Amino acid sequence: MAERLTLHEDPRSGNCYKIKLTAALLGQPLQTRQYDILKGETRTPDFLGAINSNGRIPVLQIVGDEAGGKSARFLPESNAACWYLAAGSHLVPGDPFEQANLLRWMFFEQYQHEPNIATLRFWLRFVGERNLSDEQRMLMPGKRAAGEAAFALMDQELADKPYLCGHSLTLADIALFAYTHVAHEAGFEMGDFAHLREWIDRIEQTPGFTPMS
Numbered sequence: 001m002a003e004r005l006t007l008h009e010d011p012r013s014g015n016c017y018k019i020k021l022t023a024a025l026l027g028q029p030l031q032t033r034q035y036d037i038l039k040g041e042t043r044t045p046d047f048l049g050a051i052n053s054n055g056r057i058p059v060l061q062i063v064g065d066e067a068g069g070k071s072a073r074f075l076p077e078s079n080a081a082c083w084y085l086a087a088g089s090h091l092v093p094g095d096p097f098e099q100a101n102l103l104r105w106m107f108f109e110q111y112q113h114e115p116n117i118a119t120l121r122f123w124l125r126f127v128g129e130r131n132l133s134d135e136q137r138m139l140m141p142g143k144r145a146a147g148e149a150a151f152a153l154m155d156q157e158l159a160d161k162p163y164l165c166g167h168s169l170t171l172a173d174i175a176l177f178a179y180t181h182v183a184h185e186a187g188f189e190m191g192d193f194a195h196l197r198e199w200i201d202r203i204e205q206t207p208g209f210t211p212m213s
Contacts, residue, residue, distance in 0.1 A: 005085075006031045006061040008051055011213035012126065013037075014118055014178035015078035016058040022082045022174055024210040026089055038126065052076045060084065079106045082171050091171050098165060105164050105172035108150075116147040117179045121186035147186070151193050154180070158195035162202060169206060177203050182212065 005023070009016035009032055023030040035041040035057060043055045051074060052059045060081035062073045075081050083106075086092050093099055120143050123132055132140075154176065157164055164172045181200050183190060190197055203209065 003062050003064040004031070005029065006033055006063070007081075008033050008035065008057050008059040008061060010035055010037045010057055013057065014121075014182065014212070015114070017212045018078055018174050018178040019058055019060060019081045019085070021178070021210060022085045022091065022171065025091065025169075025174070025206060025208045026085060027208065028085060079110060079171075079175055082106075082174060086171050091169065091174070093165070093168075093170065102165050102170050102172045106175045109172075109175045112146065113150045113176060114179055116143040116150065117183055117186050117188065119143055120147065120188075121179065121182060124187055125185045144187070147183070147188060151180070151183070151188070151190070151196060154199075155193040155196045158199050162199070164199075169203065173199070173203060178212075 005028065007016065007019055007023075007030055009019075011017070011032075011034060020030060020032070035047070037057065041047065042052070042057050048055055051061075054076060056076060058076070058078050058081060060075040062075065062084075064071065064073075075084055083092070093102065120140065123129070123136060123140070154164070161167060163169050164176065177200065179186075180196065181204075204211075
């Protein structure tokens with residue numbers, strides 16, 4: 001790839017990690033620029049004006065040579081960045097139905113998985129339970145139940161195949177691995193999900209795997 005890639009990230013974020021893991025498994029060089037979201041470093045005028053007006057990370061910065069000059073493009077949203085990196089690789093199947101099946105798992109991750117598991121992890125590990133608002137405390141049981149339901153569904157799907165989309169690792173697995181493998185930091189007990197734990201071990205043994213910082 002002739003492009004120069006820079007990931008604007010907070011290394012504590014699973015959404016940022018999934019992009020780094022995708023790049024590592026594909027052998028793609030990826031520079032990083034780190035921000036501390038707890039200090040509001042993605043809400044500064046410079047960040048909002050130059051990187052992402054939505055004030056969020058990750059953002060994949062892509063610099064390539066076009067018309068003899070250098071141009072920079074910025075791609076927010078973790079799964080979009082992963083798709084950009086992996087398009088045309090072994091992590092994205094060529095069959096249209098299989099691609100759609102991969103995407104449904106990536107949508108599932110952002111709609112049913114990440115909002116519950118990642119949020120609880122952030123609240124408990126980085127904010128601290130005693131610092132939570134009353135509203136956040138009220139939301140915790142519902143998020144825990146939804147997270148456990150997501151894990152149960154994944155465990156059931158993995159009962160008869162090694163990966164979520166079949167017999168090969170895809171972006172679906174990478175997207176869901178990021179916050180699943182640190183779910184204990186959100187207070188989830190994974191002992192009842194044997195297939196899910198085997199899947200985590202399988203991904204960690206993949207050539208090119210890099211652990212979360």
